[in-house]
Amino acid sequence: MGAVEQLYIGLFDTGILLVALTESLQRIVIGFSLAVIIGGILGILLGVSKIADETLGSLVIALQSVPSIVWLPIALIVFQGGAGAIYFVVILGGTWAMTLNIRMGIKNVQPILIRAARTMGYNHTELIWRVMLPASIPSALTGARLAWAFGWRALMAAELIGRGGLGRTLMDARDFFNMDLVVAIMIIISIIGLIVEYFFFSKIERKVLSRWGLAKAS
Amino acid sequence: MERVVIEEVEKTFPNKEKDGSFTVFKDISLTVNPGEFVSLLGPSGCGKSTLLNIVAGLDQSSAGEVKVGDKKIKGPGSDRGVVFQEAALMPWLNVLENVTFALRKKMKKEEAKKHAEKYLKLVHLSKFMHSYPHELSGGMKQRVSIARALSMDPAVLLMDEPFGALDEQTRMMLHREVQFIWQETQKTILFVTHNIRESILLSDRIVLMGTRPGGIRKIFTVDLPRPRKPSSPEFIKLEEEIMSILAGEIEKVMKEEMGDDFNSKKASLLYGTDRNMGNHI
Numbered sequence: 001m002g003a004v005e006q007l008y009i010g011l012f013d014t015g016i017l018l019v020a021l022t023e024s025l026q027r028i029v030i031g032f033s034l035a036v037i038i039g040g041i042l043g044i045l046l047g048v049s050k051i052a053d054e055t056l057g058s059l060v061i062a063l064q065s066v067p068s069i070v071w072l073p074i075a076l077i078v079f080q081g082g083a084g085a086i087y088f089v090v091i092l093g094g095t096w097a098m099t100l101n102i103r104m105g106i107k108n109v110q111p112i113l114i115r116a117a118r119t120m121g122y123n124h125t126e127l128i129w130r131v132m133l134p135a136s137i138p139s140a141l142t143g144a145r146l147a148w149a150f151g152w153r154a155l156m157a158a159e160l161i162g163r164g165g166l167g168r169t170l171m172d173a174r175d176f177f178n179m180d181l182v183v184a185i186m187i188i189i190s191i192i193g194l195i196v197e198y199f200f201f202s203k204i205e206r207k208v209l210s211r212w213g214l215a216k217a218s
Numbered sequence: 219m220e221r222v223v224i225e226e227v228e229k230t231f232p233n234k235e236k237d238g239s240f241t242v243f244k245d246i247s248l249t250v251n252p253g254e255f256v257s258l259l260g261p262s263g264c265g266k267s268t269l270l271n272i273v274a275g276l277d278q279s280s281a282g283e284v285k286v287g288d289k290k291i292k293g294p295g296s297d298r299g300v301v302f303q304e305a306a307l308m309p310w311l312n313v314l315e316n317v318t319f320a321l322r323k324k325m326k327k328e329e330a331k332k333h334a335e336k337y338l339k340l341v342h343l344s345k346f347m348h349s350y351p352h353e354l355s356g357g358m359k360q361r362v363s364i365a366r367a368l369s370m371d372p373a374v375l376l377m378d379e380p381f382g383a384l385d386e387q388t389r390m391m392l393h394r395e396v397q398f399i400w401q402e403t404q405k406t407i408l409f410v411t412h413n414i415r416e417s418i419l420l421s422d423r424i425v426l427m428g429t430r431p432g433g434i435r436k437i438f439t440v441d442l443p444r445p446r447k448p449s450s451p452e453f454i455k456l457e458e459e460i461m462s463i464l465a466g467e468i469e470k471v472m473k474e475e476m477g478d479d480f481n482s483k484k485a486s487l488l489y490g491t492d493r494n495m496g497n498h499i
């Protein structure tokens with residue numbers, strides 16, 4: 001019960017939780033967006049260009065297997081302890097999942113669709129924009145979902161060590177032996193995960209999969 | 219309406235293992251006259267699709283050349299509309315958008331839309347313009363695919379077993395539809411099938427292909443008045459004539475694929491000239 005009280009006070013009275021929440025959300029939204037954009041562009045490049053795939057492809061797979069939080073010490077030095085370090089870790093956490101999923105989506109486009117479009121006079125560049133990219137949207141969505149999940153975990157880990165946001169507040173609460181506040185923050189963290197996962201991504205995914213004719217009979 | 223001239227075309231695939239290579243066919247020469255309906259018929263693997271894809275510009279021939287009108291074919295182009303066995307519709311576009319997809323390189327959005335609607339009407343799909351491909355039956359999808367190919371107003375229509383994956387009733391309905399469209403638009407049509415009855419029903423001429431060595435075995439002119447009735451004596455006579463040659467070709471393929479396991483007696487039972495059994499070789 002103490003946790004609920006702490007939640008109320010932190011959000012509506014002192015506002016420390018509200019400030020922390022806003023800061024974390026801002027970080028994840030910006031970090032996630034950049035991860036989707038950077039990962040998307042890199043994924044398209046790997047999916048479309050054989051040379052890029054053969055050179056950068058295995059590098060991406062290698063990087064993907066490194067938990068992004070491992071980069072934090074280096075990032076803290078490079079960004080001199082600034083907020084940039086946390087963004088760096090969040091972006092790195094989401095980018096590779098996005099890259100690999102888009103790459104796979106493009107590689108797995110049904111060849112017959114490409115052949116059909118070629119008979120209608122589409123050239124290579126147009127095929128990428130008009131056929132390969134739309135066809136790989138379901139994979140891109142999977143990538144984005146993973147990018148969010150990895151990004152969110154990376155953010156929390158980074159904030160525990162770094163500065164600001166829910167993670168830092170969690171550590172502060174522990175240092176003051178305020179276990180109710182610790183639990184309150186954990187509740188916020190899991191609720192955000194739930195909302196984004198089940199309301200945002202699930203909804204979009206259901207729509208996209210049914211439109212693309214990939215939905216299982218429901 | 220254009221003439222398609224295939225001149226001494228050869229297709230050889232380099233063999234990945236060792237240094238050998240595999241020639242599907244060579245010295246194929248065939249002229250399809252403007253407005254003519256020609257079927258390519260033959261056992262599986264004889265190169266029907268390969269030949270059609272070369273005409274479509276999707277595959278490169280190893281030797282020889284193909285001309286549509288006076289133009290030598292170098293790659294795919296909207297002067298040749300192609301209908302594949304699978305409808306190959308873009309799942310993220312609705313029926314109307316799938317047809318305008320073929321037109322957006324040629325005309326403005328509004329014009330393309332009007333044009334697409336006209337051709338969807340021709341295949342009786344006006345009611346389903348805003349449906350998505352996954353909401354359509356196989357036959358309807360194939361009709362969209364036909365409308366899409368026709369809407370580019372190609373000189374030649376190339377069809378690769380367009381009804382091969384459909385059930386008998388749907389196929390019969392689409393046979394009527396294709397004949398109607400052909401009469402209406404006067405297109406030159408090159409049509410791949412392995413269904414003898416289908417080829418007699420639709421074609422002016424039937425090009426019978428064989429394997430090992432791959433090539434044209436015989437060309438039949440179908441001189442029957444339309445609409446044709448599969449039960450008429452002339453129809454049956456032609457069907458049996460084609461079947462007898464085709465049976466020999468199929469036996470060759472079976473021997474090749476099965477090696478010593480091949481039993482000619484059993485094969486003639488399985489793939490004999492019985493017209494009902496041989497209908498769907």
Ligand SMILES: Nc1ncnc2c1ncn2[C@@H]1O[C@H](COP(=O)(O)OP(=O)(O)OP(=O)(O)O)[C@@H](O)[C@H]1O
Pocket residue numbers: 231240242260261262263264265266267268269412
């Ligand atoms: N990319 C390829 N590499 C090597 N061989 C190929 C390739 N594509 C086709 N072939 C061979 O070419 C031959 C002709 O193939 P094709 O698909 O044209 O036959 P088909 O007459 O259309 O048969 P079906 O009736 O089964 O569709 C086959 O023996 C096939 O093994």
Ligand SMILES: [Mg+2]
Pocket residue numbers: 266267268378
């Ligand atoms: Mg074929």
